[in-house]
Amino acid sequence: MGPAFDEMNGSDGALRPSYAELSRWLRDIPPDVLDYRRREAELLFRRIGITFAVYGDSDAQERLIPFDVLPRILSAAEWDVLRAGLEQRVRAINAYIHDVYSRREILKAGVVPEDLVFQNPVFRPEMNGQRVPHDIYVHVAGIDVVRVDADTFYVLEDNARTPSGVSYMLENREIMLRLFPELFSRHRIAPVENYPDELLATLKSVAPSTASADPTVVLLTPGVYNSAYYEHSFLADKLGVELVEGRDLFVKNNIVYMRTTTGPQRVDVIYRRIDDDFLDPLAFRPDSALGVPGIMSAYQAGHVTLANAVGTGVADDKAVYSYMPAIIKFYLGEEPRLKNVPTWRCREPEHLAYVLDHLDELVVKEVHGSGGYGMLIGPKADKATIAAFRAKLKYDPKNFVAQPTLALSTTPTCVEEGVAPRHVDLRPFVLTGRDRIRIVPGGLTRVAMKKGSLVVNSSQGGGTKDTWVLDR
Amino acid sequence: MLSRTADNLYWLARYVERAEYLARIMEVTHRLTTLPLAYVGATNEWESAVATAGCAHAFSTYYQEANEETVTEFLCFSSANPSSIRNCFELARTNARAVRTALTVEMWDAINGAWLELKRFGNGPSSREEFIRFLRWVQESSLRFDGSAYRTMLRNDAYWFSRLGVYLERADNTARILDVKYHLLLPANERVGGPLDYFQWSAILRSVSALTAYHWVYRESVKPWLIADLLILKDELPRSLAACYGNLVQNLDYIARAYGRQGPAQRQARATRTKIENSRMEEIFQRGLHEFIEEFIAANHRLGAAIAEQYLV
Numbered sequence: 125m126g127p128a129f130d131e132m133n134g135s136d137g138a139l140r141p142s143y144a145e146l147s148r149w150l151r152d153i154p155p156d157v158l159d160y161r162r163r164e165a166e167l168l169f170r171r172i173g174i175t176f177a178v179y180g181d182s183d184a185q186e187r188l189i190p191f192d193v194l195p196r197i198l199s200a201a202e203w204d205v206l207r208a209g210l211e212q213r214v215r216a217i218n219a220y221i222h223d224v225y226s227r228r229e230i231l232k233a234g235v236v237p238e239d240l241v242f243q244n245p246v247f248r249p250e251m252n253g254q255r256v257p258h259d260i261y262v263h264v265a266g267i268d269v270v271r272v273d274a275d276t277f278y279v280l281e282d283n284a285r286t287p288s289g290v291s292y293m294l295e296n297r298e299i300m301l302r303l304f305p306e307l308f309s310r311h312r313i314a315p316v317e318n319y320p321d322e323l324l325a326t327l328k329s330v331a332p333s334t335a336s337a338d339p340t341v342v343l344l345t346p347g348v349y350n351s352a353y354y355e356h357s358f359l360a361d362k363l364g365v366e367l368v369e370g371r372d373l374f375v376k377n378n379i380v381y382m383r384t385t386t387g388p389q390r391v392d393v394i395y396r397r398i399d400d401d402f403l404d405p406l407a408f409r410p411d412s413a414l415g416v417p418g419i420m421s422a423y424q425a426g427h428v429t430l431a432n433a434v435g436t437g438v439a440d441d442k443a444v445y446s447y448m449p450a451i452i453k454f455y456l457g458e459e460p461r462l463k464n465v466p467t468w469r470c471r472e473p474e475h476l477a478y479v480l481d482h483l484d485e486l487v488v489k490e491v492h493g494s495g496g497y498g499m500l501i502g503p504k505a506d507k508a509t510i511a512a513f514r515a516k517l518k519y520d521p522k523n524f525v526a527q528p529t530l531a532l533s534t535t536p537t538c539v540e541e542g543v544a545p546r547h548v549d550l551r552p553f554v555l556t557g558r559d560r561i562r563i564v565p566g567g568l569t570r571v572a573m574k575k576g577s578l579v580v581n582s583s584q585g586g587g588t589k590d591t592w593v594l595d596r
Numbered sequence: 597m598l599s600r601t602a603d604n605l606y607w608l609a610r611y612v613e614r615a616e617y618l619a620r621i622m623e624v625t626h627r628l629t630t631l632p633l634a635y636v637g638a639t640n641e642w643e644s645a646v647a648t649a650g651c652a653h654a655f656s657t658y659y660q661e662a663n664e665e666t667v668t669e670f671l672c673f674s675s676a677n678p679s680s681i682r683n684c685f686e687l688a689r690t691n692a693r694a695v696r697t698a699l700t701v702e703m704w705d706a707i708n709g710a711w712l713e714l715k716r717f718g719n720g721p722s723s724r725e726e727f728i729r730f731l732r733w734v735q736e737s738s739l740r741f742d743g744s745a746y747r748t749m750l751r752n753d754a755y756w757f758s759r760l761g762v763y764l765e766r767a768d769n770t771a772r773i774l775d776v777k778y779h780l781l782l783p784a785n786e787r788v789g790g791p792l793d794y795f796q797w798s799a800i801l802r803s804v805s806a807l808t809a810y811h812w813v814y815r816e817s818v819k820p821w822l823i824a825d826l827l828i829l830k831d832e833l834p835r836s837l838a839a840c841y842g843n844l845v846q847n848l849d850y851i852a853r854a855y856g857r858q859g860p861a862q863r864q865a866r867a868t869r870t871k872i873e874n875s876r877m878e879e880i881f882q883r884g885l886h887e888f889i890e891e892f893i894a895a896n897h898r899l900g901a902a903i904a905e906q907y908l909v
Contacts, residue, residue, distance in 0.1 A: 170712070348693050357696035367697055372600050383599045385753060385907045386855050 128531040142199040190587030196569040209462030219455035221261040246437025261433040265554040271533040284440035289568040291355035296590040312595040314565035320362035326557035339392035375418030378425040470521040479526040486526040566591035602757040603908040608691040609761030615684035616738035617769040619731045642667040702744035710737035767840035781820040804835040841869040861902040
């Protein structure tokens with residue numbers, strides 16, 4: 125693995141134009157000011173209550189995600205490339221899910237193996253032949269993108285179920301505007317604050333045809349103990365919609381109502397931040413106390429829209445990921461604009477053999493895993509860890525995919541010893557409505573705060589940054 | 597508005613109010629126990645504090661004896677007591693988190709800030725001085741929260757439901773003090789009322805922060821039947837039963853007007869207020885102060901149930 129590409133200084137130490145102002149500003153600003161602002165930012169975050177919960181860590185029930193005060197900057201040209209690629213990818217994902225639950229052309233053509241769909245635990249037979257408004261399944265997608273050099277972006281992961289993190293994108297910008305007004309005045313930065321409006325427009329555009337002209341939208345949360353609860357309440361507030369829990373809703377004659385102080389009120393669109401499994405104890409997990417009994421049948425009757433749709437998981441596990449370039453070609457007849465990271469599917473014997481031989485240089489991930497849990501980073505792991513992982517892999521190869529260890533790009537980051545390069549990724553949020561696809565410029569940049577670390581997940585100590593897309 | 601949101605706002609306000617009340621009870625108890633026995637008699641003030649807090653039963657399952665240590669732990673810091681000051685803040689914040697969208701930034705800041713700061717006090721104070729500071733801090737946190745609500749909330753159903761929580765809790769608290777201390781206020785005690793009772797009487801007034809108010813209203817030395825009069829019938833005193841019910845009726849009316857419908861909660865609140873309005877202290881004493889208070893506590897409890905039934909579930 126060669127030296128990583130730095131978004132400020134390139135590979136060769138030559139200052140890149142999009143970072144020119146930031147570099148000048150960093151030279152002028154006294155180091156203690158930066159440190160002072162950093163502490164101020166932390167105080168603001170804690171006061172606002174932006175915390176997240178880490179599962180299996182009872183001591184720190186609510187933790188702050190570290191926030192780095194130095195922005196990650198993308199030029200307008202770089203963003204154009206990303207935006208076009210993201211739109212293309214999400215259009216293909218929607219076409220794929222629609223196909224999987226209707227005619228299954230792609231399976232008949234042998235492009236994607238059948239068992240990958242039918243034996244996938246997140247495949248929902250309930251959705252077979254089920255129409256959803258305007259054939260849109262993934263209304264909100266979070267596509268994780270990494271960069272390895274000046275021109276190459278890879279899609280690392282598609283999140284087509286309930287992607288989170290957008291509240292950090294919005295709050296990071298607000299905090300930055302408060303802390304560094306002078307730095308903003310030196311740049312022209314595309315705003316992100318219109319995201320909630322775009323989201324609401326998207327959600328309203330997919331209301332059932334029987335809904336009134338001004339459909340009632342709600343945000344369904346699993347509740348205060350969910351790790352993303354802050355985000356749910358934040359978004360509901362910005363959207364101006366009720367933040368409901370399962371117990372606030374009930375179904376009567378296949379219509380969904382919420383309990384209000386003035387009696388039952390009909391609900392048309394549910395932006396649900398709760399997994400399929402917990403949505404309806406009558407249809408899925410009977411022990412779920414988070415869901416709404418009967419909501420699936422109201423959904424199947426077409427009386428309520430769920431965003432995202434049920435069963436979108438068939439498009440976002442890591443095994444399907446490896447077929448994404450083929451999926452794009454199949455439905456759109458276009459070459460993928462954003463590359464996939466080369467992926468070995470351990471389900472295929474020759475791939476598995478290669479992976480077992482090269483464990484010390486590969487990243488191995490669980491097909492259904494997320495949040496950086498249960499993965500092996502070969503080059504960073506010791507012999508014992510690799511040996512243990514080898515056993516897991518041999519026992520259930522289907523459950524794993526492997527990728528080369530990418531040299532993720534770095535950006536300047538405030539750390540203990542001053543300003544230093546740290547690895548980053550990017551999660552832009554792609555909204556798909558009846559009328560069009562909307563993407564707010566930028567997204568959530570996650571940064572591995574530890575030197576040399578490639579794991580940016582917040583559950584593993586990663587932080588976030590404000591992401592700037594420069595206007596022309 | 598979601599019923600659950602109204603419920604959370606209502607309980608958020610109740611828990612903050614309760615925390616403040618507990619802090620005042622503790623402060624007053626401390627004050628009484630520092631006086632020489634000759635001034636207050638040989639009663640166990642700590643026992644009476646637990647009774648006034650309404651958790652005598654729960655207390656007796658955990659402790660043998662009520663003393664400074666056990667009562668401080670149970671009423672202030674215990675996690676076993678669902679109504680300890682710590683749990684009040686904990687529950688208030690849980691409710692606040694559940695309705696972040698219905699709170700103003702100032703209110704969230706007040707309750708979240710208090711919750712964060714509570715950790716500083718750990719499992720109990722290291723000294724009396726620190727404990728008294730803690731009690732002041734609890735009262736200030738409650739004031740800050742209540743002030744934030746008063747100054748920043750839109751005057752709509754969210755505000756009215758949170759006010760219902762405040763006044764229902766407050767009425768309950770004042771009534772409980774009367775319930776535990778009523779024997780000190782009976783006219784028969786007047787004759788034996790030496791210095792012993794004087795300090796008990798002023799303690800009652802302090803526990804509803806009304807010692808100064810008393811003097812302004814009556815311009816007399818402290819007399820037990822006037823204390824009862826002040827705490828039960830005087831509209832001017834914000835913690836009197838009369839004032840609480842004036843406010844309950846008013847806020848329930850706002851809700852009924854906004855929703856276009858009156859219900860059992862409105863009728864019950866009005867009935868209790870009318871009863872207080874038509875009462876005179878002589879009559880109450882004649883018929884029995886204790887019975888009056890007990891009836892009031894039961895009616896107040898029923899009103900809480902009626903509000904829940906009508907709006908919160």
